[in-house]
Amino acid sequence: MKHQSAVAENATHMNGLDVQAAIDTIAAIKADKSLARFQFRARNRWISGGENRSMIRDFYGAGHEDNSRAMTFEFINGEPPVLLGNNEGANPVEFLLHALAGCVTTTFVLHAMARGITIRELSTVLEGDLDLRGLLGLDDTVPPGYEQIHIRMNVKADCTDKDLDDLLAYAQQHSPVCNTVCRPVPVVIERVIT
Amino acid sequence: MKHQSAVAENATHMNGLDVQAAIDTIAAIKADKSLARFQFRARNRWISGGENRSMIRDFYGAGHEDNSRAMTFEFINGEPPVLLGNNEGANPVEFLLHALAGCVTTTFVLHAMARGITIRELSTVLEGDLDLRGLLGLDDTVPPGYEQIHIRMNVKADCTDKDLDDLLAYAQQHSPVCNTVCRPVPVVIERVIT
Numbered sequence: 001m002k003h004q005s006a007v008a009e010n011a012t013h014m015n016g017l018d019v020q021a022a023i024d025t026i027a028a029i030k031a032d033k034s035l036a037r038f039q040f041r042a043r044n045r046w047i048s049g050g051e052n053r054s055m056i057r058d059f060y061g062a063g064h065e066d067n068s069r070a071m072t073f074e075f076i077n078g079e080p081p082v083l084l085g086n087n088e089g090a091n092p093v094e095f096l097l098h099a100l101a102g103c104v105t106t107t108f109v110l111h112a113m114a115r116g117i118t119i120r121e122l123s124t125v126l127e128g129d130l131d132l133r134g135l136l137g138l139d140d141t142v143p144p145g146y147e148q149i150h151i152r153m154n155v156k157a158d159c160t161d162k163d164l165d166d167l168l169a170y171a172q173q174h175s176p177v178c179n180t181v182c183r184p185v186p187v188v189i190e191r192v193i194t
Numbered sequence: 195m196k197h198q199s200a201v202a203e204n205a206t207h208m209n210g211l212d213v214q215a216a217i218d219t220i221a222a223i224k225a226d227k228s229l230a231r232f233q234f235r236a237r238n239r240w241i242s243g244g245e246n247r248s249m250i251r252d253f254y255g256a257g258h259e260d261n262s263r264a265m266t267f268e269f270i271n272g273e274p275p276v277l278l279g280n281n282e283g284a285n286p287v288e289f290l291l292h293a294l295a296g297c298v299t300t301t302f303v304l305h306a307m308a309r310g311i312t313i314r315e316l317s318t319v320l321e322g323d324l325d326l327r328g329l330l331g332l333d334d335t336v337p338p339g340y341e342q343i344h345i346r347m348n349v350k351a352d353c354t355d356k357d358l359d360d361l362l363a364y365a366q367q368h369s370p371v372c373n374t375v376c377r378p379v380p381v382v383i384e385r386v387i388t
Binding site for chain 2 (some may be wrong): 005015016017018021022023025026028029030033035036037039040041042043044045046047048049050051052056059061062066068069073075078079080081082083089090091092093094096097098099100101102104105106107109110111118119121122123124125126127128129130131132133134135136137138142143144145146147148150151152153154155161162163164165168170172173174175176177178179180181182183184185186187188189190191192193194
């Protein structure tokens with residue numbers, strides 16, 4: 001969140017974000033870094049075959065348990081017939097692309113605001129390649145996950161192409177989901193009995 | 195997909211999966227590994243602030259473009275007020291947990307079938323910790339993404355605890371989303387003009 005001085009002092013909102021709220025959040029975290037600690041959560045229940053459902057509502061952040069959500073979000077994972085399902089929902093690797101698209105976009109828009117750049121339009125197209133032999137355990141040299149993910153971003157804004165390229169590189173480096181994909185993040189799984 | 199001999203020959207479905215279809219898929223991929231190549235896709239459009247929407251429908255796999263989906267799946271990313279949004283949807287790092295939960299679950303259930311294990315119930319609880327200073331660019335030593343993700347799985351099945359622990363370790367190693375998170379996966383972002 002550098003370049004805050006570039007934010008027009010009389011702008012209450014920029015790119016749909018409350019500028020003063022952003023400035024206040026950053027000041028609070030600078031004064032007490034424990035406010036930056038967040039824990040996000042999901043609960044998932046298997047239905048049958050490739051269908052399962054997640055419930056998402058509570059999280060911890062900014063020093064307290066959040067209670068802002070009146071309803072629980074529910075999402076359905078499914079699989080297409082070629083992957084033994086009935087298209088009950090998008091599948092998990094597709095939801096990962098949705099998460100990645102959203103995170104890069106929000107990070108881009110947030111840091112655009114910090115730089116005083118107004119975004120007019122922004123859309124992305126994502127493609128992720130993988131080899132099913134990894135999932136199936138047919139070849140241990142084939143990674144089960146995405147080999148790579150390609151994002152094409154189309155953005156229109158009131159700045160130069162160079163400004164957009166700089167901002168995009170910054171957003172790529174600072175997006176939490178992009179960083180979780182690019183960096184090896186430990187996943188600890190334990191079996192519990194309830 | 196080892197231990198296929200353990201699948202009862204007269205079982206048409208196990209854990210909600212079509213056993214013969216799974217066997218046929220594996221045989222086809224063994225005969226022509228190009229059938230294992232998949233490309234998943236998403237298109238995302240920014241709305242305002244932390245709100246954006248993804249559309250997911252087509253993908254390539256098993257040697258052709260899939261056309262099994264009559265409708266496009268649409269998902270909304272949002273942010274809670276503490277992150278400058280209005281809870282328009284779950285946020286991207288939460289959708290990542292949904293993707294991870296679903297993928298570990300489906301991988302577990304699939305390989306349970308391959309081992310002749312009937313799953314009766316399976317649920318997971320996920321927690322992911324992150325430090326907002328990474329996203330905000332306040333400290334370059336703080337990674338923007340999850341520090342770690344913890345999954346607690348509760349599973350009831352007709353096998354021993356040792357069988358479940360072995361299966362869980364195998365599912366963790368072979369889940370595409372888990373592997374994408376645990377392994378550094380390249381994300382290439384380019385700006386396009388349309």
